[in-house]
Amino acid sequence: MSFKLSVVQEYETSQISKEALKRKYGIQGDSTIRRWIDKYGNFDISNKSDKPMEKSKDQELLELRQKVKLLERKNARLEKELEQKDMKAEFFDMMIDIAEKEYHIDIRKNSFPEQSSDTER
Known part of the structure; x- marks a missing residue:
């Protein structure tokens, strides 16, 4: 047995x-x-078959609704993450502004540095 x-x-x-x-x-x-x-x-x-069973219209509709809900949740999560990243970027910009004012130094570079004459050779 x-x-x-x-x-x-x-x-x-x-x-x-x-x-x-x-x-x-x-x-x-x-x-x-x-x-x-x-x-x-x-x-x-x-009832086992090598061919997949065809889905009814109701099953397809239910699956599509579940996929939409899943994608909506994912989209909401990604939007929230993006909002947090934007807030962090604003915070860091503010911190750089404060540091530049407090210490009287330029942290951000406004233009590209000039190339030295050695590179022309």
């Missing part, structure tokens, strides 16, 4: 085919594993 259950579990949790399991464990009958799956398995093997 434990052997049968382990074969069924391996079939259900992995991508191994019934034929591969049959060869792997030396199982003789062609329908033995199928019967074990029908009897001990966790899902209905008779």
